[in-house]
Amino acid sequence: MSLGEGGGSSGLEFETLEGYSWPTITQFSVFLENRVGQLLELVKSFSGSKVRIVGLSIADSADCCIVRIMLSHSEQGREILRNSELPFAENELLVAELTAGSRTLSDICTALLQGEVNIHYAYPLIVHPHGRAAVAMHIDNVELAGQILRDTGFEVICEADLRS
Structure with a gap:
């Protein structure tokens, strides 16, 4: 029997990226x-x-x-x-803010490299949402990159954040 058959609960509870769309x-x-x-x-x-x-x-x-x-x-x-x-x-681009403190562009690049995510190109935003610098990135795997950046303490922003 495979998971999901039989109508019973497997007792496993975990979070997946299935169906989640990172804000771009x-x-x-x-x-x-x-x-x-x-x-x-x-x-x-x-x-x-x-x-x-x-x-x-x-x-x-x-x-x-x-x-x-x-x-x-x-x-x-x-x-x-x-x-x-x-x-x-x-x-569609992923945009990450450089959070307050010691977080740098180098930290973003390092985190994505460790996750084997390729940045095709990037450029800074003219507008700084929440008063912090942000970088827009064209990335080959948005879902994985979004998860990596969130897990390493970066905030991924959406279009609504740019409407001030």
Whole structure:
């Protein structure tokens, strides 16, 4: 008989990650021509709305650039980007705060390395939720990374934390 058959309780009680979804924040990768004023146009597209850019990273090349942005209100930001007819893609990132005390970026990297979790890229947030520095990370295993960071004393934040 396998576990779960027979309707009886096995007497085992434990916590699993099955069905748990770690909070992630949507990142928009906006593709722009590499010419003067394009970043300003992107930033201005959010003027007059409640949407703020809370994280920013730019990858530049000769002909184009990819502007990675995290927004305080992703649903409204998505609509603004669509209405602006800017080509973009979306990814989910894990964002961890550097807690008060001696916790550092090195501690995050060490904890994830020990868990064999790869960080594809990372960048700091412009806005500091709860008054602490935070780092956004594109990670190959969000569930495992979230568990590792929580277990080592880091707070993983969600989009609602960015809406101040």
